[in-house]
Amino acid sequence: MHTMMLGVNRQRLLKTIEVSASIGATENGGLNRLALTEEDQQMRNQLVEWMLQAGLKVRIDDFGNIYGRRKGKLKDGPVVAVGSHLDTQPCGGRFDGVLGVLSALEAIRVLNEQQLETDYPIEIINFTNEEGARFTPPMLGSGGVAGVFTKEFIYNIKDNNQVSYENALQKINYLGERKHRLKNVKNYLELHVEQGPILEKERKTIGIVEGIQGMSWLTVTVTGETNHAGPTPMEHRRDALVPTAKMISKLHELTKEIAGLKITVGRLEVKPNIANVIPGQVEFTIDIRHKDNDIRSNAIESLKExxxxxxxxxxxxxxxxxxxxxxxxxxxxxxxxxxxxxxxNRGYSAMRLFSGPGHDAKYISKMAPSGMIFVPSVKGISHNENELTLEDDIEKGANVLLHVLYKLSMKK
Structure with missing residues (x-):
């Protein structure tokens, strides 16, 4: 069958997404499904059930990544891997990561229905802790299998309640074996919502992702002197908050000087954080991103100075x-x-663009030639309960994924 005749079952895909949206649902229509929590466990169990129903062979590795393998004619040939993640931010959206995993599942369902055998095996993957909302840094599951992080490093990371990654895996019964890690990969493919406004602004249906921006996280600690707000003259103060405000303003000036640079101050802690006490210390974070590694590195040195x-x-x-x-x-x-x-072939409008956020494809690209497909996010909103991707765009993105997955899994 020619791939142009292949298409996903729109209603089935949307129903699958709806089931996901009910697990860890928030009152405002979003999701709170942090990695390795009970909600994540429930969603994982549902995914495994779906994979088994689709005839996939399921395995779990020692980072908790879930794999569903569909055999190919080349039994021991390299795999075409496809997937994303199912964990979310505390007040996350219904599509971030989820769309990539569940669209891949839908693609397998279509191949099964059409009785299409591929030359290379296909593996759907749900990567653990992509978001980094519970265990920092993000993308630990994909980073672990790609060798970016050691097993010891990942296992010893603790959340805010001092629960380690390893213990969290054990608690939800998803601590698998090292031998089950992803290996011998021909290609990796990931469908994702854009999480930005470019596709909608340019009125394009599909984003052909050229790469992922480099990013750095910094912590800045400004230390002055805590003192009483009443008797301390202004000229005698060492108020840590005043220069912090100037620093944050300077960071935003830097983004105007360097094209394409993105800087975000996402967390600010003032100590002692009391109304009538001069702040003695302020700690804040900086997220800095650019698609050129040298420019990002030079920007970091500039901001330090x-x-x-x-x-x-x-x-x-x-x-x-x-x-x-x-x-x-x-x-x-x-x-x-x-x-x-x-x-x-399908008549979908498209454009090439770089990804601002990091994704599991970033690390898996170290193992095999990889790529990503973006679909529009309404108003560019993501990491937000109001995140929305329209049903037509979901269907079109899934159709492109199906087409590319089938093409990559066949010999040329």
């Missing part, structure tokens, strides 16, 4: 720590061309 100068001029101390670095990557031209071909 500028923040240190502000601290000196305001008689406070500053300590800047880089907690996490992840370089930019470029995706496979083979996969991008296959996505472009699918869009052209």
């Amino acid at each position: 500028q923040l240190s100068t502000i601290a000196l001029l305001n008689n406070v101390d500053v300590m800047i720590t880089v907690n996490w670095d992840s370089d930019a990557i470029e995706f496979s031209s083979e996969v991008m061309d296959a996505v472009a071909e699918a869009c052209e």
Whole structure:
């Protein structure tokens, strides 16, 4: 059967997404399904049930990643892997990550119904802790199998309640075996919501993702002197919050000087955080991103210099720590061309773009030629209960995934 005749079952896919949306549902229509919680366990159990119903052979690795394997004619041939994640932010949306896993499942269902055997085996993957909302840094499941993080490092990470990653895996009965890790990969493919406004703004249906921006997380600690707000003259104060405000303003000025640079201050802690006490210490985080690794690196050095100068001029101390670095990557031209071909054949409008957020494909690209497909996010909203991708776009994205997955899993 020619792939142009293949199409997903729209209603079945939407129903599958609806079931997911009921597990960890929030009052405002979003999801709260942190990695390795009871809600995550319930969703994992549902996925495993669906995989078994689709005739897939299921296994779990030592990072808790779930695999569903559909055999190919080449029994021991390299696999075409496809997937994403099912964990969410505390007030996350219904499609972030979920769409990639469940659309892959729908693609397998279609191949089964049409009795289409592929040359290469296909493996659907649900990666653990992509979001990093409970265990930091993000993308631990994919980073573990790709060798970016060691098993010891991942297992010893603790959440805010001092529960380790390893113990959390054990508690929900998803601590698998090392021998089950992803290996011998021909290609990796991931469908995801854009999580940004570009596709909607440009009125394009499909994003052909060229790569993923590099990102760094920094922690800045500004230390002054805690004192009483009443008797301490303004000129005698070492208020840590005032220079912090100047630093944050300077960071935003830097984004105007460097095209494409994105900087976010996402967390701010003021100590002692009392109305009539001069703040003695402030700690804040910086998320900095750019698609060019050298530009991002130079920007970090520039901001270090500028923040240190502000601290000196305001008689406070500053300590800047880089907690996490992840370089930019470029995706496979083979996969991008296959996505472009699918869009052209189906008459879907498309454009090429870089991804701002990190995704599991970033790390799996170290193991095999990889690629991503984006579908629009209404108003660019994500990591938010109001996240929305329209049903027509979901169907079209899943059709492109099906087309590309089938193409990659067949010999040329």
